[in-house]
Amino acid sequence: MxxxxxxxxxxxxxxxxxxxxxxxxxxxxxxxxxxxxxxxxxxxxxxxxxxxxxxxxxxxxxxxxxxxxxxxxxxxxxxxxxxxxxxxxxxxxxxxxxxxxxxxxxxxxxxxxxxxxxxxxxxxxxxxxxxxxxxxxxxxxxxxxxxxxxxxxxxxxxxxxxxxxxxxxxxxxxxxxxxxxxxxxxxxxxxxxxxxxxxxxxxxxxxxxxxxxxxxxxxxxxxxxxxxxxxxxxxxxxxxxxxxxxxxxxxxxxxxxxxxxDSINPYLLNAPVVFIESRKKPLSNIPSIVKGSSPVDGQNLLLSEEEYLEALKKDPELSTFIHPFLGAKEFLHNKKRYCLWLINQSPSELKKHPFILERGAAVRDFRLH
The missing domain is CATH 3.40.50.150 (Vaccinia Virus protein VP39)
Structure with a gap:
């Protein structure tokens, strides 16, 4: 043996x-x-x-x-x-x-x-x-x-x-x-x-x-x-x-x-040996699947409900830049989460808010390391 x-x-x-x-x-x-x-x-x-x-x-x-x-x-x-x-x-x-x-x-x-x-x-x-x-x-x-x-x-x-x-x-x-x-x-x-x-x-x-x-x-x-x-x-x-x-x-x-x-396949089923492999194009005339929301910011642009309320208490104008964030976890468990949404915002306007500058620096450091 x-x-x-x-x-x-x-x-x-x-x-x-x-x-x-x-x-x-x-x-x-x-x-x-x-x-x-x-x-x-x-x-x-x-x-x-x-x-x-x-x-x-x-x-x-x-x-x-x-x-x-x-x-x-x-x-x-x-x-x-x-x-x-x-x-x-x-x-x-x-x-x-x-x-x-x-x-x-x-x-x-x-x-x-x-x-x-x-x-x-x-x-x-x-x-x-x-x-x-x-x-x-x-x-x-x-x-x-x-x-x-x-x-x-x-x-x-x-x-x-x-x-x-x-x-x-x-x-x-x-x-x-x-x-x-x-x-x-x-x-x-x-x-x-x-x-x-x-x-x-x-x-x-x-x-x-x-x-x-x-x-x-x-x-x-x-x-x-x-x-x-x-x-x-x-x-x-x-x-x-x-x-x-x-x-x-x-x-x-x-x-x-x-x-x-008569046969056991790798899926541990009584069936022929067939492999289901990934493919980039759909078999039928249906829309292709695209990659969904996948944050790569080290979680620095995401806020819990507590963080969201605390940030608005210090700077109410942040409400313009913070939006609800809904993923599978939030949907299934009725959780609230938020994200900084800075698209189409002018740099001069963003610089007025220390919270945004702080979170932006954290994202930059995460990507560098």
Whole structure:
């Protein structure tokens, strides 16, 4: 198993524990003699009943402290399961001191060659919960990560790469890594990559260049945790591969219900793979959409109702230059807001009002910086 954004190792640890519990269940049925007195012919020097090892679990994490936590967590899990196995085979398992290696690598997964960490093979399974960072909230380094990852066969960054969620880069890296194999990948993600303009930007390169196929998906669900300050995040889970399969796909509509379907598209619907892309011209004979009101003044020309009343108290003649400002927020919530409207006003008249001069200087400083 490979988690290329493993954090403190929860996915790796839980997967290891689940597989080892299954293995112990098998040992109970197959290794013990009928009387349950012990292992038949068990020779520790020549044979170990344990086939699932933490050496089969790989991860990448950028935070050094989280790397240490992940390694420790999986070692503790190994110790716990060894003790459980001892109780089944009635034989002491010598696993201390710890000699097995937890393959957790420190670094930026988007700047690393995954094949050097774990050579791709049909038995590899990738899963994880890569970071959710919307494109408007990404740091310069994160934007650079996206640009360096979302590149075409010639190494040129896709033009839409600047408007995708950070998590999308892991989908690209995984699709690239899986080429020519039967590897399966599953990621927890924000549902933003399955809605609106991001769908084409995120998924079209993966379908056209890597020929991926979605094998199963959980439609949007709210992220739940025991934290008192729960994040207001809506997530999806998407499983995919880089080969064409004829098997039915599982489309989960809630935790306990799924439909078997022929196809799951990037909108997580039982429908053909079609991308709805932005266009500058309307399909029908209707007026084109134009850009609406988009203030670029650093909010210095806008006034709250309190600011408006205070300004008029000091200078009643300002009423000539202040008009109501109505946007979606004001319309929906019955809020009052105002703006300085200085079009077609003479400079000599504007200079008579310190409030206007003050706000104008603030706009100028905002645009300069």
């Amino acid at each position: 490979f988690d290329p954004a493993c954090g403190s190792g929860n996915f790796l640890t839980e997967s290891y524990l689940s597989l080892r519990r299954l293995e112990n269940d098998i040992l109970r049925e197959t290794v013990l003699d009928k009387a349950g007195s012990g292992v038949l012919g068990f020779d520790e020097a020549a044979y170990s009943p344990i086939k699932v090892s933490i050496q089969q679990f790989y991860g990448i994490e950028i935070n050094d402290f989280a790397v240490s936590v992940a390694k420790t967590a999986i070692w503790i899990a190994e110790s716990q399961m060894m003790q459980e196995t001892e109780g089944i085979v009635h034989h002491e398992m010598n696993f201390l001191p710890l000699t097995t290696n937890a393959n957790i690598h420190e670094g930026n997964a988007l700047r690393m060659d995954w094949k050097e960490i774990l050579p791709p093979g049909d038995d590899v399974r990738i899963m994880g919960n890569p970071p959710f960072v919307g494109y408007s909230l990404q740091s310069k380094e994160q934007k650079d990560d996206i640009r360096n990852t979302y590149v075409d066969a010639n190494g040129t960054t896709y033009t839409t790469a600047g408007k995708v969620d950070y998590v999308a880069a892991w989908y690209f890296k995984a699709s690239e890594y899986m080429q020519g194999t039967k590897i399966r990948t599953a990621f927890v993600s924000t549902n933003s990559i399955t809605q609106g303009e991001q769908v084409s930007a995120v998924w079209k390169p993966l379908y056209e260049r890597f020929h991926i196929e979605i094998n199963f998906a959980y439609q949007t669900f709210r992220w739940n945790s025991e934290s008192k300050q729960k994040a207001a995040v809506h997530c999806v889970i998407i499983g995919f591969c880089a080969e064409h399969t004829h098997e039915k796909k599982k489309l989960f509509t809630n935790e306990h219900k799924f439909d078997l379907v």
